[in-house]
Amino acid sequence: MFLTPVSPPASNAAEIPLEFHAFRVQKPLRGVSMKVLSSLKSAKTRHRDCKVVRRRGKVFVICKSNPRFKARQR
Template structure:
């Protein structure tokens, strides 16, 4: 999992990426390619 300042650029890397908010943090998760994970905050 990558921790980034700007998450918008990571979201464009794969078309199945989803942006999820959990406990005040913003996550990017991907069901088809689980390696595409990122967190902000």
């Protein structure tokens, strides 16, 4: 994640020092990351909505209801 400064309103921008400005968190360009596993046997049983799919020659576990369970086979 990257931090970028967010400027305050223009009226008091000159009065506030830079170290007091709020910071906004930017998401990485590639999107939500996923686990890379050598075996997806345990990954497909983590959640009831997890599905095993094959895309671009790789095997993925996708879970639309809870994206933290996404995984890809090594």
